[in-house]
Each structure stands twice: as C-alpha cells, then as structure tokens.
Amino acid sequence: MFEQLQDRLAATFATLQGRPRVTEADLEEALRDVRVALLEADVSFKVVKQLVATVRERAIGQQVVQSVSGAQQVVKIVHDALVEMLGSEASPLERATTAPTVIVMVGLQGSGKTTTSAKIANVLRKQGRKPVLVTVDVHRPAAMDQLEALGKQLGLPVRRADPKSVPLDGGDTVIVDTAGRLHIDEAMMAEVESIVAATHPTEVLLVVDAMAGQDAVDAASAFKARLPITGLVLAKVDSDARGGASLSIRAATGIPVKLMGTGEKLDAIEVFHPDRLAQRILGMGDVVTLVEKAQEVVDQKEAEEQAKKLLEARFTLDDFYTQLQQLKKMGPLGDLLKMIPGMGQLAKQLPQGPEAERELRKVEAIISSMTRGERADPSIVNGSRRKRIARGSGTTVSDVNQLLKQFEEMRKLMKQLGGMAKGGRLPYHLPLRR
Amino acid sequence: MSIEQGVGKTRSGLFSRLFGALRKPEEEPVTDEWLDRLEEALLRADLSVSLVDPVMLQVRDVVREGRAKTVPKVLDAVRDALVAVIPPAAEAPAGTPRVILVVGVNGSGKTTFAAKLAKRLRDGGEKPLLAAADTFRAAAIEQLESWAQRLQLPVVSGRPGGDPAAVVFDAIQAARSRGNSVVIADTAGRLHTKGYLMDELEKIVRVAGRAREGAPDEVLLVLDGTQGQNAILQAREFTKAAKVTGLVVTKLDGTAKGGAVFAIANDLGLPVRWLGVGEKAEDLVPMDARAYVTAMLPNG
Ligand SMILES: Nc1nc2c(ncn2[C@@H]2O[C@H](COP(=O)(O)OP(=O)(O)OP(=O)(O)O)[C@@H](O)[C@H]2O)c(=O)[nH]1
Ligand SMILES: [Mg+2]
Numbered sequence: 001m002f003e004q005l006q007d008r009l010a011a012t013f014a015t016l017q018g019r020p021r022v023t024e025a026d027l028e029e030a031l032r033d034v035r036v037a038l039l040e041a042d043v044s045f046k047v048v049k050q051l052v053a054t055v056r057e058r059a060i061g062q063q064v065v066q067s068v069s070g071a072q073q074v075v076k077i078v079h080d081a082l083v084e085m086l087g088s089e090a091s092p093l094e095r096a097t098t099a100p101t102v103i104v105m106v107g108l109q110g111s112g113k114t115t116t117s118a119k120i121a122n123v124l125r126k127q128g129r130k131p132v133l134v135t136v137d138v139h140r141p142a143a144m145d146q147l148e149a150l151g152k153q154l155g156l157p158v159r160r161a162d163p164k165s166v167p168l169d170g171g172d173t174v175i176v177d178t179a180g181r182l183h184i185d186e187a188m189m190a191e192v193e194s195i196v197a198a199t200h201p202t203e204v205l206l207v208v209d210a211m212a213g214q215d216a217v218d219a220a221s222a223f224k225a226r227l228p229i230t231g232l233v234l235a236k237v238d239s240d241a242r243g244g245a246s247l248s249i250r251a252a253t254g255i256p257v258k259l260m261g262t263g264e265k266l267d268a269i270e271v272f273h274p275d276r277l278a279q280r281i282l283g284m285g286d287v288v289t290l291v292e293k294a295q296e297v298v299d300q301k302e303a304e305e306q307a308k309k310l311l312e313a314r315f316t317l318d319d320f321y322t323q324l325q326q327l328k329k330m331g332p333l334g335d336l337l338k339m340i341p342g343m344g345q346l347a348k349q350l351p352q353g354p355e356a357e358r359e360l361r362k363v364e365a366i367i368s369s370m371t372r373g374e375r376a377d378p379s380i381v382n383g384s385r386r387k388r389i390a391r392g393s394g395t396t397v398s399d400v401n402q403l404l405k406q407f408e409e410m411r412k413l414m415k416q417l418g419g420m421a422k423g424g425r426l427p428y429h430l431p432l433r434r
Numbered sequence: 435m436s437i438e439q440g441v442g443k444t445r446s447g448l449f450s451r452l453f454g455a456l457r458k459p460e461e462e463p464v465t466d467e468w469l470d471r472l473e474e475a476l477l478r479a480d481l482s483v484s485l486v487d488p489v490m491l492q493v494r495d496v497v498r499e500g501r502a503k504t505v506p507k508v509l510d511a512v513r514d515a516l517v518a519v520i521p522p523a524a525e526a527p528a529g530t531p532r533v534i535l536v537v538g539v540n541g542s543g544k545t546t547f548a549a550k551l552a553k554r555l556r557d558g559g560e561k562p563l564l565a566a567a568d569t570f571r572a573a574a575i576e577q578l579e580s581w582a583q584r585l586q587l588p589v590v591s592g593r594p595g596g597d598p599a600a601v602v603f604d605a606i607q608a609a610r611s612r613g614n615s616v617v618i619a620d621t622a623g624r625l626h627t628k629g630y631l632m633d634e635l636e637k638i639v640r641v642a643g644r645a646r647e648g649a650p651d652e653v654l655l656v657l658d659g660t661q662g663q664n665a666i667l668q669a670r671e672f673t674k675a676a677k678v679t680g681l682v683v684t685k686l687d688g689t690a691k692g693g694a695v696f697a698i699a700n701d702l703g704l705p706v707r708w709l710g711v712g713e714k715a716e717d718l719v720p721m722d723a724r725a726y727v728t729a730m731l732p733n734g
Contacts, residue, residue: 039483045474087524108660109542109685109713139713141584142577149572149594182688209541213662215479215690239625241664264540264570285569 013153022074027059034078043244044217047085047251054081086247087274091256093120096202099172100132104199106192107207108219109180112235114143116207116261118150119269124173131156132171136163136195137179147177152406154266163191166199176201179371183222196227196286206255207233208246216245217252224253231258234272238262249275316408317375322366365393366403378404444554461504463532464497468505471732472512478732480662481516481693489515496545513727519696520723523680523705528651531563531609532616533642535602537635537676538560538656539668540623543684543710547656548620549581550718551708556587563612565605565619565631566591567598567638567722578620583714588614596620599641606645626671635675652679654707659685659692678702684710687717691730 031052038048056075095101103120105113114137121131133151133160137143144160151158161167166203170172181188196204206220206229223229234246237260250257257272367375369392374381379405381389390397462468472493476486489512496502502511536548545568550723552562564582568574569592582589590608592601602619609617621638624631642649655663655678672678681699683692686709706721 036483036487039477040663042480042664043476090724108688110658112541112542129582140575140577141580145573145576146571153572184689209661211539211657211658211661211664211668213660213665213690213694214478215480215660215688216662218689219660236625238627239539239664239668240627245662 027056029075030074031056038244041212041242041244042248044214044218044248044252047248051081051085082321085251087250087256090271090273091258092271093258094202094230095173099174100168101171101203102168102176102199102201103203103204103205104176104178104192104196104201105177105207105233106223106229107180108182108209109140111180111207112233112261113180113207114146114150114177115264115270116205116233116235116259117147117175117267118154118156119261119266120259121151121175121268122154122266125154129173130171130174131173132169133158133175133177134166135159135177136166137177138159138163139179143179150252150266163195164198164383166195166332174199183219189222189226193226201228201230203230204228205231205233205258207235207247210234210237210243210246210260211241212245214245217248220249220253220255224255228254229253229400231256233258234260236261238268249270274315277422308374315369317370317378320371320407321375357402362399363403366390366395366400369393378407404424461506463503464505464508466666469494469497475606475730475732476693479691479693481667481730482663482697485519485696491720497627504707509731511703513724516727518697518724520699520721520726522701523707523721526651526679529648531600531606531614531646532651533606533646533649533650534616534618534654535617535638535642535650535676536656536682537672537678538623538682539625539658542623542658542661543563543655544568544623544656545577545581545620545709546683546713547654547708547718548578548618548686549587550715551583551712552582552587552618553585553715554657554718555618556585561613561615562587563605563609563614563617564589565602565617567601567605567619569594569596569598569601569624570624574620574622581715588612590636599638602638602642604644606642606649610646626668632671632675635672639676650676653677654680654682655704656682656684657692657695657698659683659710660688660690660693661692662693663697664725665694666690666697666701669702669704673702673704680705680706680707682706682708682710684704687711693730 008066030310034055035048039045040052042050055074057076058081059074062077063160069132090136091105105117107113114135117133121133124131133147133156135144137147148158148160157169158289159167166174166176176199178197179188183189183191204227206223208216208220222230232246232249232255234257237243246257249255257274260270260272262268262270280386324381330368337368366389369389373388374385381400386397386400386404393400462615469490472644473486473490476489477483491579492515493502493508494626495509497508502508520622535553535705536544536551538544548564552564556560564587566575566578567588568578572594575594579589579591581587590601590605592598598621603615605617605619608614619638619642621635622631624635626632639650639653653676655669657668669678669681681704682693683695683706697708698704706723706726709719709726711719713715
C-alpha cells in the first residue's frame with residue numbers, strides 16, 4: 001500500500017537533486033509537492049501542515065538555500081521528519097503477568113475487527129497459547145455467527161456473551177470482539193467503556209481500515225479519550241491504499257501500530273515494523289545514488305526526450321529497449337529498477353541477481369523478435385504474432401504475454417502521471433531526466 | 435468545474451435569493467484566515483487535493499479581484515461549483531424484474547445498504563427480492579437473511595462456498611416466477627486490487643445477463659464515507675469489471691464527509707444515488723448534492 005507515496009516523493013526529490021543550487025523557489029516547490037503527495041496519501045491535514053512547517057523551518061535553519069549540498073539536506077530533513085512521524089520500533093502484543101491475558105478489539109463499523117480477532121487467536125495458538133474468542137456484538141445481524149464460523153475454521157472455542165457479563169475463563173488468552181461503533185455514539189461508547197472496565201484488558205486494540213481518510217485521526221482520538229487504547233491494527237493493508245491516515249494516527253495520538261492485516265485468510269496478519277516501513281516509503285538514499293548514476297551514464301537530451309514520451313504515452317517498446325540498455329550500463333538490474341520512482345512495481349516482478357540478468361536477456365530477445373510495427377504499437381500483437389515472437393525469441397507465449405502486459409501497465413501508469421503533469425501539478429520530473 | 439460559473443450563477447440564481455434572504459445585513463467579509471479555514475474544511479472532508487487546489491486558486495482570484503467580497507457569496511460560489519461536479523442521476527429504462535447489483539470493498543456497508551434499499555422500495559410499492567450472493571464471508575448469508583426476516587422480505591440464498599453468480603441467476607428466475615418487480619443482490623466484499631475477485635464480479639454480471647437480457651440494470655458501488663482517496667482507485671477498478679451505474683456513500687452519520695466521491699464523480703461521471711446515515715433500515719436518504727456539499731463547508 002505504501003509504494004505510491006514513496007514513488008511520488010522520490011520523483012520530487014529526483015528533481016531537487018538535479019538542481020545545482022537550491023533556490024528559495026525550489027524549496028517552496030518541493031514543499032508544495034511534499035504537501036500534495038502526503039494529502040493524496042490521506043495523511044491528516046494537521047499532520048501535513050505540521051510536517052511541512054517543520055521541514056521548512058529546519059531547511060531554513062540549516063541554510064540549505066544557495067548551499068551546494070542543499071538538495072541532499074532537504075531530502076534528509078523530510079526523511080527524518082517522516083521517520084519521526086512513523087516511529088521506529090515494533091511494539092509486540094503484551095501478555096498479562098497473571099492469566100488470562102485479555103485483548104479487547106474496538107473500532108468503527110466495518111473496519112475489520114471480527115476477522116482480526118480470529119487472526120490474532122490463530123497467531124497466538126501457533127505460539128502455544130490457548131486463546132478463547134468471545135463475541136459481545138449483539139448489534140450487527142449475524143455478527144456472532146460470523147465469529148463462530150471463523151472459530152470453527154480454526155478449531156478454537158467461541159463464546160457468545162452479553163456485553164455486561166464477559167466470561168474470562170476457558171483459556172490463557174481471551175480475545176473480546178466488540179461491535180463496530182461510531183466515536184460520537186455516546187451510548188455505544190459507554191458500552192465499550194464498561195466492557196473494558198469489567199475485563200481489565202492487557203491490550204485494547206483499535207482496528208483501523210488502511211483505506212481510512214481524514215476523519216481517522218479524530219475518530220482514533222475520540223476512542224483514545226474514552227479507552228486505554230494500547231495499539232493500532234491496520235486492516236486491509238493488501239489494498240493499494242497509501243495508508244497515510246492510519247500513520248497519522250500514530251503521529252497525532254502516539255498510539256503505536258502493532259499489527260497489520262494483509263488478506264482475508266486467517267493467517268494474513270503480520271507484526272508491523274515501522275522502521276522497515278519508513279525505509280520502504282522513503283528509500284531516499286537510493287534515489288540519491290540513482291540520480292547520480294544516471295547523470296553519469298545517460299545522455300541528457302535523450303533522457304529528456306524519453307521522459308516526455310513516457311508522459312505522453314508515446315513510449316514504445318523500442319524506447320523501452322533503449323532504456324534497458326542504458327540501465328544495464330548502470331549495474332545490477334533489480335536493484336536499479338527499485339530505485340527508480342514509478343518502477344517499484346516493475347522491479348518487484350523481476351527476479352534478483354543473475355536471474356534478473358537472464359530475465360533481462362529474455363526481454364531483449366522478445367523485443368528484438370518483434371517487427372518494427374509491433375514495437376511501435378504493441379496492440380497489434382495478436383495470438384498468432386505472439387506465437388511467432390515466442391518461437392523467434394526462444395521463449396514461451398506466456399513470456400510474451402507477460403511482457404506485453406507489464407509494458408501496457410507501465411504505459412498506463414505513465415499516462416496518469418502525464419495527465420497530472422499537464423494539469424500543471426507535476427512538472428516533468430521523471431527518473432532519468434535532469 | 436469552475437468557480438467563475440458558480441459566481442455567475444449565484445448572482446441571479448434561485449438559491450442565491452434563498453440564501454440571500456437568510457443573510458444578516460452586514461455580511462462577514464472574507465479574510466485570509468477564513469480562506470484558510472475554507473481550504474482546511476474541504477481537505478478534511480476528504481475532497482481530493484486535485485479539486486481543492488484549483489477551487490481555492492479561483493476563490494482567491496475572485497476575492498482578490500473584488501468580485502466576491504463576503505463569506506456567503508464565496509460559499510455560494512464554492513457550493514455551486516461542487517454541486518455541479520456531481521452528475522444528475524438519470525433513470526435508465528429497466529427490464530422486469532429490475533436487477534440491482536450491490537458491490538464494493540470489504541466492510542463498506544453493502545449488506546446493510548441492500549436491506550435498506552429493499553425496505554425503501556417495498557415501502558414505495560415495489561415487490562423486492564433479496565439475493566444473498568456473498569457466499570464467501572463467514573455468516574454473510576445469515577446476515578442478509580436476518581435482515582430479510584426482520585423486514586419481512588423474501589430472500590434467495592446461496593450455500594457457503596457456492597457460486598455467487600448462480601445465486602444471482604436463481605434469484606432472477608425466482609423473481610420472475612414469483613412476480614417480484616426487483617432483485618437486489620448483495621455480493622461479497624472484494625478489494626479492487628485482487629484480479630481474481632474482479633473476474634468473479636465480471637462473471638456475476640455476465641450470468642445475470644443470461645438470466646435476463648440486459649441485466650443488471652443497476653450496479654451500485656458502495657463506498658465507505660470514512661475512507662479517503664483510495665475510494666477513487668476503488669471506483670476506477672470496479673467500473674472496469676462491471677458497468678457501475680451509481681455510487682452509494684455510507685457511514686455519513688459519523689463525522690466523516692466522504693468527499694472523495696467528488697473526484698470520482700468528476701473523473702468517471704458517476705452519479706451518487708444514496709447516502710447511508712446509520713445502521714437501521716430506515717437510515718438511507720437519496721442523494722441531495724446541495725445538502726451534501728453544505729455539510730462539508732464551514733458555516734460562515
Ligand atoms: N454508522 C453507520 N454504520 C453503517 C452504515 N452502513 C453500514 N454500517 C455498519 O458497517 C458495518 C459493515 O456493514 P455491512 O453492511 O456488513 O458491510 P459489507 O460491505 O456488507 O461488509 P462485507 O460483506 O463484510 O464486505 C456494520 O456494522 C454495519 O452496521 C451507515 O450508514 N452508518
Ligand atoms: Mg456483506
């Protein structure tokens with residue numbers, strides 16, 4: 001979910017890096033881009049405002065303007081400010097000194113509490129614990145049936161209970177799934193308050209939808225004001241949400257993110273590592289290196305022409321081939337692709353190391369087995385042409401299909417970027433251009 | 435979307451006269467702080483920055499040039515500009531039985547909406563039949579069945595793990611033989627990023643067309659009003675898999691405003707049909723763009 005934020009910022013920093021000296025206008029432009037990128041990623045308005053102000057203040061304090069290494073400094077400042085926002089250490093689930101450990105799950109409607117309850121039970125059982133699931137959701141139709149069915153799948157006990165008398169026996173860990181509620185619903189907030197008061201939980205986990213918007217911080221703050229929230233669980237991280245709102249909650253309330261849900265299956269839950277995540281989002285050091293390398297290798301004019309073509313989606317397989325050749329001059333492919341803003345997706349589909357080189361040779365073979373017409377307009381490559389190309393390049397039709405599909409996806413992505421550029425928002429600052 | 439148009443329209447428009455009548459004699463002048471507050475309100479309503487920035491740019495121009503000097507005047511202009519983003523809902527001709535497919539990501543409020551809509555149509559004199567086509571999520575069928583029982587509405591259900599397309603097919607057949615005028619099919623929550631689930635949705639649509647030519651008549655995409663900009667990506671992918679005819683925004687009884695739908699309406703030309711404002715069967719209101727926008731703006 002987080003790659004797009006990374007890509008968005010990386011493009012900004014690539015431009016900034018390209019400037020010999022940072023002017024005040026450059027700084028403001030970069031800050032504008034940072035603001036838009038963060039807002040588009042659903043980072044809370046207040047957090048964005050604060051972050052941009054912090055960066056500006058530090059940048060001015062460090063006199064980045066007119067300094068030769070100004071760009072690197074700005075990059076570092078933004079990097080640090082974001083890391084501060086994300087926190088740095090993983091926070092594991094706590095365990096009570098005397099059993100049972102009680103975990104109460106709370107959150108807005110539809111955020112993912114029930115599925116997450118079952119997933120946590122599943123994880124704990126694998127660690128040798130004896131979890132019991134308890135549902136006190138007397139509000140949503142068939143909510144209790146839902147947890148019961150999940151318990152059955154896991155072979156774990158599930159108990160239905162009245163919110164006023166939650167049973168805490170039957171295992172060493174009791175996971176209490178509560179009804180979804182709005183933070184402004186007084187009666188419902190009072191209900192969950194009384195559940196927490198009666199069960200003395202070790203953990204009160206707030207489940208937040210990774211796709212949440214601006215309101216998430218207010219909602220979380222309201223939950224925190226009423227309940228001793230010990231951690232967040234980000235649900236639906238397998239979406240393509242940029243996750244800014246959920247991360248803002250950490251920044252605005254200090255509640256650490258403990259776990260993240262990555263799919264509908266009951267083992268799709270992971271410990272959340274903010275430090276690793278920060279690196280994934282930011283990867284700024286990589287961008288710096290890449291830009292430097294690109295400067296050495298890539299012919300300036302050609303790169304500019306290609307960046308423009310990319311954005312206007314006039315980019316053909318021929319151009320792609322040229323770029324691959326240039327990339328090859330720059331070093332191991334997989335790592336390189338990963339450093340290029342917008343190419344993170346493509347990089348992931350590529351294998352690493354020597355296999356990557358093999359993969360690259362395959363791509364080259366496929367492209368060079370195409371006719372010029374086909375390279376200029378891949379949409380004409382029908383089934384029989386695909387067979388011919390596969391034969392000619394010593395690959396399979398599915399290899400050809402895959403390449404064409406990836407290429408099309410990349411083109412689409414670039415077209416979107418191009419649209420933004422025309423809207424005046426995103427200047428032409430693609431990876432290899434300076 | 436143009437503020438210029440907004441300013442022009444309000445000069446003579448009906449609403450300008452309406453709002454005008456409510457105004458105090460001394461109207462609050464627009465200050466920089468107020469403009470900042472306006473921008474903040476729009477962004478915090480999850481309105482996309484790609485809409486807010488141009489709107490604010492135009493607002494600031496209009497104010498600087500003295501074409502709008504007071505808060506109500508600017509609010510009217512912004513309101514009109516945003517209202518104009520949402521296309522009006524056109525009634526499309528439908529077959530018999532009319533088939534409505536309810537789709538969306540996990541937990542957005544599909545099942546609750548399906549029940550609410552069925553009740554509303556029944557109260558309006560139609561004979562709805564519910565189809566419980568979420569055969570995937572645990573107890574999803576029981577959830578819709580329990581609504582059906584509560585509302586005393588008929589329901590056709592699948593088996594857990596069964597083929598959702600077959601459930602929709604059966605429901606259309608059943609509606610035809612039992613004389614139901616409309617089928618409302620609840621489908622499983624699916625993330626728009628999962629290709630195989632989008633394929634499944636395509637199949638449901640295809641099979642519905644086999645049960646009754648031209649079906650489904652409506653595909654309503656249910657968006658969680660508390661979600662942010664990701665809703666735009668959801669809408670984009672869902673419209674690829676099925677011909678989405680309208681949007682439903684839920685959970686607007688909280689403090690979230692669901693502003694991301696404006697970018698969706700703007701990009702994809704989709705109308706917003708219904709707003710979910712609570713968990714009870716009657717908590718459903720038809721979209722009213724003006725009221726919706728007004729709720730997003732700072733008051734005065
Ligand atoms: N406050 C509020 N809650 C709502 C609204 N609509 C639905 N809900 C609640 O949101 C939760 C999820 O609703 P469902 O209707 O089960 O959502 P769904 O999209 O069918 O969920 P899945 O089938 O699991 O993907 C339930 O707790 C509903 O009661 C609304 O308009 N306001
Ligand atoms: Mg459902």
